[in-house]
Amino acid sequence: MPRLLAAPIAALVQLLIACGTILAHEHRQVGGYEMIVGWIDEPAYVGYMNGVQLHLIDAAGKPVLDLGDGLKVTVVFGNQQTERGALTPAFGVTSGRPGEYRVTLIPTRPGIYAFRFVGAIKGQKVNEVFTASPQTFDPVRDSAEVDFPANDPTRAELALGLQRMAPRLDRLAELADQVKTLAAFGIVLGLVGVLLGLRAGREHRR
Amino acid sequence: MRGPALIGLLALGALAIAPRVSAHALLLQANPANGATLAGPPQVVTLTFTEDPEPSLSSVRVLTPSGRQVSRGPAQVVPGRPSTLRVDLDPLSTGVYTVTWRTVSRVDGHVTGGAFAFGVGVTPSAESVSEVTSPPPSVLGGVARWMLYAGLSVLIGAGWVWTLAFPGAAAGSWRILWVAWIAAALGIVGLEEAQRADAGVDIARFMQTSLGYSLEWRALPLVAIAGSLVTGGPLTGLGRRVCLAVVGVLTLLAILAHIEGGHAAAASGAWRPVNLMVQWLHVSAVGAWIGGLAALLVALGRAPDDDRTAAVRRFSTVAGVLIVVVAATGTARAIDEVGSWSGLITTRYGQLVLVKAGLLILLGVLGALNRYRSVPAAARTLVGLRRIGAAELVVAAVTFMIAAVLTQSAPAIFAVHAAGNTTRIVATGNDFATSVRARLQVDPGLPGPNRFVADLRDYDTGQPIQTSRVSLRFVSADRPDLGPSTLNLTRTSNRTYQGQGPNLSLEGKWNVVVSVERGVNSVEIPLTVVVPSQPQRVRTIQAPGQPTLYSIDLSGGRVLDAYLDPGRAGFNEVHATYIDAAGRELPVPGLATMTMNRQGTASIAVPVRRFGPGHFIGDATLGRGEWELEIVATTAGGEVLRTRLTIRL
Numbered sequence: 001m002p003r004l005l006a007a008p009i010a011a012l013v014q015l016l017i018a019c020g021t022i023l024a025h026e027h028r029q030v031g032g033y034e035m036i037v038g039w040i041d042e043p044a045y046v047g048y049m050n051g052v053q054l055h056l057i058d059a060a061g062k063p064v065l066d067l068g069d070g071l072k073v074t075v076v077f078g079n080q081q082t083e084r085g086a087l088t089p090a091f092g093v094t095s096g097r098p099g100e101y102r103v104t105l106i107p108t109r110p111g112i113y114a115f116r117f118v119g120a121i122k123g124q125k126v127n128e129v130f131t132a133s134p135q136t137f138d139p140v141r142d143s144a145e146v147d148f149p150a151n152d153p154t155r156a157e158l159a160l161g162l163q164r165m166a167p168r169l170d171r172l173a174e175l176a177d178q179v180k181t182l183a184a185f186g187i188v189l190g191l192v193g194v195l196l197g198l199r200a201g202r203e204h205r206r
Numbered sequence: 207m208r209g210p211a212l213i214g215l216l217a218l219g220a221l222a223i224a225p226r227v228s229a230h231a232l233l234l235q236a237n238p239a240n241g242a243t244l245a246g247p248p249q250v251v252t253l254t255f256t257e258d259p260e261p262s263l264s265s266v267r268v269l270t271p272s273g274r275q276v277s278r279g280p281a282q283v284v285p286g287r288p289s290t291l292r293v294d295l296d297p298l299s300t301g302v303y304t305v306t307w308r309t310v311s312r313v314d315g316h317v318t319g320g321a322f323a324f325g326v327g328v329t330p331s332a333e334s335v336s337e338v339t340s341p342p343p344s345v346l347g348g349v350a351r352w353m354l355y356a357g358l359s360v361l362i363g364a365g366w367v368w369t370l371a372f373p374g375a376a377a378g379s380w381r382i383l384w385v386a387w388i389a390a391a392l393g394i395v396g397l398e399e400a401q402r403a404d405a406g407v408d409i410a411r412f413m414q415t416s417l418g419y420s421l422e423w424r425a426l427p428l429v430a431i432a433g434s435l436v437t438g439g440p441l442t443g444l445g446r447r448v449c450l451a452v453v454g455v456l457t458l459l460a461i462l463a464h465i466e467g468g469h470a471a472a473a474s475g476a477w478r479p480v481n482l483m484v485q486w487l488h489v490s491a492v493g494a495w496i497g498g499l500a501a502l503l504v505a506l507g508r509a510p511d512d513d514r515t516a517a518v519r520r521f522s523t524v525a526g527v528l529i530v531v532v533a534a535t536g537t538a539r540a541i542d543e544v545g546s547w548s549g550l551i552t553t554r555y556g557q558l559v560l561v562k563a564g565l566l567i568l569l570g571v572l573g574a575l576n577r578y579r580s581v582p583a584a585a586r587t588l589v590g591l592r593r594i595g596a597a598e599l600v601v602a603a604v605t606f607m608i609a610a611v612l613t614q615s616a617p618a619i620f621a622v623h624a625a626g627n628t629t630r631i632v633a634t635g636n637d638f639a640t641s642v643r644a645r646l647q648v649d650p651g652l653p654g655p656n657r658f659v660a661d662l663r664d665y666d667t668g669q670p671i672q673t674s675r676v677s678l679r680f681v682s683a684d685r686p687d688l689g690p691s692t693l694n695l696t697r698t699s700n701r702t703y704q705g706q707g708p709n710l711s712l713e714g715k716w717n718v719v720v721s722v723e724r725g726v727n728s729v730e731i732p733l734t735v736v737v738p739s740q741p742q743r744v745r746t747i748q749a750p751g752q753p754t755l756y757s758i759d760l761s762g763g764r765v766l767d768a769y770l771d772p773g774r775a776g777f778n779e780v781h782a783t784y785i786d787a788a789g790r791e792l793p794v795p796g797l798a799t800m801t802m803n804r805q806g807t808a809s810i811a812v813p814v815r816r817f818g819p820g821h822f823i824g825d826a827t828l829g830r831g832e833w834e835l836e837i838v839a840t841t842a843g844g845e846v847l848r849t850r851l852t853i854r855l
Contacts, residue, residue, distance in 0.1 A: 078674055078725040108732045111723035112675060132694055134407075140732040142719065145681060153638045161641035161728065164665070 003135065025053070026136035031124040032059040037115055038130075038137035044107055045143040047154040050103035050114050054087055056095070063099020065089075071119035073103050077111065107140040108156050129175060208734030210271065210394045211212065221228030233307070233320055234289075240322035241652050243761045247298035247326050251277065251305055251690035258288040259309035260415050266293040266307045276303065276583055276807075288312075300327035308452025310404070312416045316406040323655075327787075332701065345405065350608035354464070355493075356603070357390030361431065362490065363497020365454020368505065369447045371498070374519035382438050382504055383453065387431060390460070394425055410441075461489050461824035480543065488535035495528040496602040503595045506588055516807040518584045518591065522577050529573065533831055558612050572598045637729035638663045644720045646678075653713045653737055657706040660695055660720055662724045670701040675723040678705070683734075684714040685846070713737045714850055744851065759850050766837065766849050775830045775855050780812060782837050784820035784847070798839035800824040804831060830855050 025038030036055035044050050052073050056064040069086035087101035107113065116197040132139045144151050153161070224753035228713040231315050234252040238244055251268055266278040277293045284290040291309070295543075300792045303326065308319035364383055369715050377496050396422050402412040412418050431453050438449025465485045502521050506514055514597050540559060548555035580591035631651035645661040658678060676695040687712075695703035710716055727853045747755040753773040758766045766787045770778045781799055784792035800812035800822075835851045 078723060078728070080725060109726060109728040110721055113729045114559070137694075139677075141679065141721070142732075144732060145717070145720075146474070155772075157638040157729070158728065160637075160641055164639055164641050 002049075009179060024137055025055070026130050028128065028130070030121075030126055030128055033057065033064065033121050033124060035126075035128065035130075037117075037118070040102055040104075041141075042138045044111050044138055044140045045146070046107055046140055046156055048143065049104065049106055050082065051089070051102050053090075054101045054117070056099050056101065056121065065091075065098055066099055071117055074116040075103075075105055075115040075120070076116060077107075077109065081116075109140050110140050110156075112139045118206060146174075201203075212702065219801050227564060233318075236305070236322065238324035240324070241650055241654050242324045242628070243328065243654075244324060244326050244759075245399070246414050246447050246763065249293060249663055250294050252284060252290055252292045253305075253307055254287070254290045256289070256310075257311060258312040259283075259291055260312045260417060260760075261291065261308035262411075262415055264291060264308060266291055266305065268293065268295055269304045269306065270301065274453065281307075291828065298326050298500075301325070302328060307648045310401075310415075310417070327450065327520050327761070328380035341716075342854035344400050346396055346403070347400035347653050347800045348607070348610040350393045350400055351613055353389040354393025354397065355489075355606045355609065355820065357386040357388070358460060358464075359497035360500055361390065361416075361459040361494035361497065362454055362461070362493040362638045364501040364525075365457060365495060366497045367501040367517075367521060369450045369454070370506055371520040372502065372513070373447060374513050375517070379504060380435070383435055387428065387435060390683055391425075391428055392429065393779070396420060397421065397555075420463075423463045424460060424467065427456045427463060431456045431460070457493070458486075458490055462486050465489065472544060484535045485790075487531060489541060491528045491531040491535065495525055495532065496599070498528075499595055499602075500599055503592060503599070504544065506592070514588070515585045518581055518588075525573065526577065529570065534712075536566075545822040546707075555612065555772075558608060561614070562605060564607065565601055567596055569605065622746060631735050633733040633735045635731050635733045636665055636722075637722075637731045639729060641673060641727065642722055642729055643668075644722075644733065646718065646720065646733055647736070648710065649733060651737065653707040653711060655706060656710055658693065658695065660703040662720070662722060671722070671724070673703075675721075675724050676703040677721045677723075678709070679719040680709040680718045681719075681722060682712060682714065683717050685712060687844075688712075710735070710737050714846075756851055756853075758851065760784075760849070761846055764847075766847070768835070768837065768849075768851060770828075770853065770855075773855070775828060777825070780826055780835065781785065782822045782824070782839075783818070784839060791818055791820040792837045793842065794822075795842050798822040798837055800826075800838075801828055801836045802828065806835060809836070828855055 002204060006110050006121045025036045028035050028037070029145050034057040036057070038053055038080045040051040052075065054071075054073075056067060058064055067087065067089070072083065072086050074081050082105075082106060084103040086102055090096050090100040090102045104187070112132045114129050116127075125169045130136065142154060142157075158180045211328050217732065218451075232255060234256050236250045238248055246359065253266060255270045257292055261281060264281055265279040266277065267275055267276055269635060276296045276298060279294060281291040281293045284292050291307075291390040302323055302627075304321055304323045306319070306321040308317065310317050311736065344806050364386075385573060398409075398412070398418075401417055402409055413422075433451050434452045434456065438453070441449060443837065446786075462482075465482055477777055502517065506518070544550050544556050544559060550559060559830060576591060576594045576598070584591055589788070631648040633646045633648075641664070643645065643663045643665050643777055645662075645663075647658075647659045651658045660676060660678070661678065662673065663669060664671055676692045676697075678695065679690050680688045691707075691709045693705050693707045693709050695705040698704050714737060716735050716737060718733045718735055720733060722729050722731065743759040745759075747757060749755075753769045753771050755769045764787055766782060767785060768780065768782045772778065780802075782798060782800070784794055786792040795814060797814050800814050801809040802812055803809040812826045812828070814822050814824045818821050820839075822837075832852060832854045835853055838846060
């Protein structure tokens with residue numbers, strides 16, 4: 001009995017996992033195709049390998065297996081963007097999920113990212129922007145909430161920290177120079193004072 | 207030594223001159239409270255304000271989420287409590303209700319409005335964030351008050367200077383008194399129009415209100431003053447001086463009528479006449495000082511003689527006394543209305559008081575110059591006296607303008623009282639890279655809907671930062687199974703970021719991450735906020751020979767009944783029974799937890815055993831004094847019921 005149930009249960013679990021993935025993505029009808037877009041791994045954390053995931057289904061509900069290199073994706077963050085080139089299939093003859101295409105990326109800053117798809121799907125022109133939101137796919141976040149046992153800073157935080165540190169060190173060095181100058185001035189003044197004191201003492205003795 | 211002492215007194219007075227101000231009827235307390243979750247439907251809503259509202263111009267409406275009004279009839283003053291309005295309600299069912307209110311202060315006619323929500327059997331939704339609005343100071347109201355102050359000052363100043371200090375001047379220009387009278391009369395008309403426009407009613411209705419009556423009382427002495435001016439105009443010598451004295455006395459009455467319709471009259475009990483007297487002395491002294499100076503300068507002419515020199519000395523002596531009175535009474539009133547050093551610095555009202563204080567110090571310096579340089583030289587020349595005196599009048603005119611703005615602002619002490627009505631939470635922190643400091647303010651700081659205001663500043667410079675997007679991510683530290691939620695904030699005009707939502711849905715500890723997006727400098731700032739429990743309604747039932755029963759209302763009509771047996775110092779059994787809305791024992795699958803602590807000490811865990819499906823007993827040995835008892839249970843649905851109770855043994 002357990003063996004009889006094993007296969008259906010495994011299929012159900014697989015289906016649930018697949019559904020879970022798709023639920024965290026944005027679904028959009030573009031011509032005769034449905035584009036399902038999101039991060040490869042969600043939630044998406046700063047500094048960890050991830051990427052743009054596109055699941056493409058045609059009007060008959062079948063996965064599109066031969067996208068070719070006509071569709072390119074650009075990742076946008078704030079006023080910056082990077083063209084990641086053509087999407088590559090994430091499936092083989094017997095592996096992966098048919099119709100799934102990917103472009104890898106390591107998000108290095110937290111926040112809301114957008115994916116712009118430009119090109120064509122079998123002659124169907126595409127120019128679509130997918131933006132992270134509570135209704136679509138996740139913004140990128142810091143990994144602090146899942147770090148264990150220590151909550152280490154990300155590379156981005158370290159880089160920004162070093163960037164902020166440099167001008168502070170410059171200011172401290174400048175301050176140290178001023179202190180040195182003042183100290184030298186104080187030493188000279190002290191010496192003059194001692195000399196004047198000695199002279200005054202000598203005159204007093206006379 | 208007299209010089210520094212005088213300047214010191216002036217500085218003290220600078221803190222004081224703020225006083226002649228009015229206030230706003232701000233919401234002090236509401237029943238049901240903002241954000242409250244009630245077990246049963248209330249029959250009335252009562253709102254208590256910081257000042258008495260004018261009921262005929264004020265409104266309180268209670269609405270369902272669909273906008274249907276469930277309040278009956280107009281708002282009425284609760285007998286014996288003039289600062290409290292009540293409105294009766296239709297029978298309410300389970301749901302969220304929004305209370306919108308708008309008041310016109312009986313004291314000064316200022317309009318304030320707001321909205322909040324409460325729930326019957328359910329936690330209120332986002333509408334429960336309290337909104338309070340008040341129109342900005344009106345230009346007409348400010349100009350009207352300035353004219354009133356200036357006119358009355360000249361009338362009272364001429365009243366004493368031209369009769370006592372410089373009797374010979376009574377024969378001089380009568381026209382200036384008419385100008386002052388017209389200014390004061392226009393001031394009252396302008397005040398009426400400004401208050402009527404704020405209230406949004408026609409003049410006939412406005413004059414039937416307490417504000418209309420108040421303005422009539424202010425106008426009456428002015429009418430009498432006009433009669434004296436008409437009578438005294440053709441007279442000379444003693445007759446004219448008598449008329450002038452009458453004008454002075456009537457102006458003092460006009461000031462009293464004005465005070466009676468101002469904020470000093472808002473006090474209650476034995477302090478009311480004291481407040482009125484202090485305020486009346488203050489305004490009268492300011493008028494006599496500044497108006498007297500104007501009257502003196504008008505009458506002096508350019509060439510000195512013995513009479514003029516003597517008049518200048520007499521005025522200077524009296525002015526010295528008036529400045530002391532202004533300083534003392536002003537300080538008293540400022541303390542009453544500002545209330546604290548922080549109120550002086552952090553509130554708009556307090557800042558205006560500081561500006562006014564600076565102007566008064568300047569006036570004091572100019573006065574001291576006149577007293578110690580120009581007055582001794584008055585026998586030879588009046589040029590210095592006239593120049594410095596004119597400068598004093600210019601500064602005084604600006605000071606009156608500040609006073610006119612102040613009268614239309616809510617005093618700091620009321621702002622603090624109104625703000626104190628909430629349990630605001632403030633959390634601060636910075637990102638790991640120490641690039642941004644964040645200060646997050648949560649109002650009202652209770653479970654349910656809240657307003658979030660984030661102040662983001664550069665870590666080094668303290669300047670507000672520019673950013674394209676700010677959001678908050680919430681994760682309950684006590685219930686991580688709830689999953690995170692996000693709230694986007696929008697930029698406001700004062701360079702903070704604001705939003706509202708029900709993200710802090712439970713009491714307890716929450717991890718809040720402020721996500722600041724600005725390109726490669728994007729950061730996340732982790733903060734921790736602890737949300738206190740909703741204020742609980744506890745009914746105490748005492749019966750002879752029985753332990754005191756504490757019945758604590760929970761959401762959804764549920765109740766926790768608790769008592770200590772025997773309820774004396776020593777060993778006690780702490781009984782806690784959860785009851786559902788139908789009055790049956792509410793099954794609680796897991797053991798409830800109980801902790802007890804005295805104020806300021808660590809909590810003691812109380813061993814608990816089950817006595818029934820929803821009945822638990824804790825065994826505790828307690829000393830005499832006040833104890834805080836916390837009982838926490840989790841329902842079958844996973845809801846955490848957390849109750850706190852203060853017990854005195």
